[in-house]
Amino acid sequence: xxxxxQLDSQVPVFEEAPVELRCNYSSSVSVYxxxxxxxxxxxxxxxxxxxSGSTLVKGxxxxxxxxxxxxxSFHLRKxxxxxxxxxxxxxxxxxxxxxxxxxxxxxxxxxxxTVHP
Amino acid sequence: DAGVTQSPTHLxxxxxxxxxxxxxxxSGHKSVxxxxxxxxxxxxxxxxxxxxxxRGRGNFPxxxxxxxxxxxxxxxxxxxxxxxxSALYLCASSLGLDRGRRETQYFGPGTRLLVL
Numbered sequence: 699x700x701x702x703x704q705l706d707s708q709v710p711v712f713e714e715a716p717v718e719l720r721c722n723y724s725s726s727v728s729v730y731x732x733x734x735x736x737x738x739x740x741x742x743x744x745x746x747x748x749x750s751g752s753t754l755v756k757g758x759x760x761x762x763x764x765x766x767x768x769x770x771s772f773h774l775r776k777x778x779x780x781x782x783x784x785x786x787x788x789x790x791x792x793x794x795x796x797x798x799x800x801x802x803x804x805x806x807x808x809x810x811x812t813v814h815p
Numbered sequence: 816d817a818g819v820t821q822s823p824t825h826l827x828x829x830x831x832x833x834x835x836x837x838x839x840x841x842s843g844h845k846s847v848x849x850x851x852x853x854x855x856x857x858x859x860x861x862x863x864x865x866x867x868x869x870r871g872r873g874n875f876p877x878x879x880x881x882x883x884x885x886x887x888x889x890x891x892x893x894x895x896x897x898x899x900x901s902a903l904y905l906c907a908s909s910l911g912l913d914r915g916r917r918e919t920q921y922f923g924p925g926t927r928l929l930v931l
Contacts (some may be wrong), residue, residue, distance in 0.1 A: 699927050702857075730917060741819070741905055741922035742858070750919050792916055800870050801846070801909060801916050805857030 700725040700791050704806035709780055712814050719774040719809045721789030729791040732803065733763055736786045745787075748772065750808040759783070784813045817842070819908050819923035820892040827929045828896050836891040836926045840908030848920060849881055852903040864889055865911045893928075894915070901930045 705720040715743060721807040724785040730749050734742040744755025763774045770791060820839045828834050840847050846865040852857035859871040864883035878894045887908075893900055904927075907920035 704857075711898065732919075732923075739924075741865060741921070741924045742907075744919050747919065764908075800863060800865075801848070801918055802860045802863060802871050802873070803848075803850075803858070804860070805850075807857050808855075 700729065700793060700804045702789050702791055702806035703805055704789055704809045706732075706794050706809050708810045709717065710812045710814060713781055714778050717775065717779050717811065719785075719787050719811065721772045721774065721806060722778075723770050723772065723789070723791050725770075725793060727790060727793045729793050730793070731763075731765060732790040733757065733772070733774050734788045734790060734805075735762070736808075737787065738785075744787065745774070766775065779811070779813045781813050781815060785813060786810050816853045819906055819921055821904075821906050821923040821926050823879075823926060824924070825927045825929075827931065828891070829931050830892045830896055830898060832896050832930075833894050834896060834928060836904050838891070838906030838908075838923060840887050840889070840906075841921055844908035844910055844921070845887055846909045846911030846918075847883055847887065848909075849889070849891045849906040849926075850906045850907065851875075852905055852925070853899075857884075858905055861891070869891065898930050901928060903927050 701724045732747045733745040748765045754760045790803040833867045837896040848863040849861040852858040862881045863870045867883045881891045883889045903925040905925045
């Protein structure tokens with residue numbers, strides 16, 4: 699079974715400051731990793747995903763994340779945030795080991811990022 | 816291009832009633848997944864369908880059921896509603912290749928269900 703822990707439920711930050719949203723996962727098999735963003739009263743939108751290859755993944759809106767296998771982490775970063783980045787962010791995993799696995803996503807509890815002027 | 820659409824957007828039901836939620840995937844997508852998002856929590860997987868067959872089911876009671884139609888649209892049904900079923904129900908679609916493991920799932924705006 700897999701689990702995802704987002705270490706911060708809320709992260710307040712000032713505009714143009716850097717931000718890091720932390721995500722750790724637990725799985726007995728190899729996983730794919732995803733970050734989604736949810737704006738108020740909307741569905742989820744993919745920011746970026748790690749499938750294989752370079753551990754540094756770049757996504758939309760200037761976000762990036764680094765996969766660290768030894769620490770089972772996939773932290774999301776942005777060097778300079780904007781007011782429009784205020785939203786809830788979800789880390790998710792899906793496993794790919796074995797013939798019976800499929801694209802079921804297991805999500806963390808979410809981190810609310812609030813950007814203040 | 817149209818994204819994933821869901822209907823209705825909001826719904827109010829009373830305990831014990833039945834509800835049907837509908838989802839239309841992105842054109843060309845053959846896989847549909849359903850998730851329940853309780854307020855303040857991350858989405859939880861309910862079902863995944865591919866080519867009208869159930870590919871997987873999450874840890875939800877038998878009161879929850881779903882189906883996928885030949886046009887790849889899907890319905891989620893919940894019987895004997897409980898107060899705890901109040902949540903945002905999200906539908907996601909993907910191409911369904913490689914059992915969907917590497918694919919991006921595209922989410923609809925959700926149906927917000929309130930059970931009184």
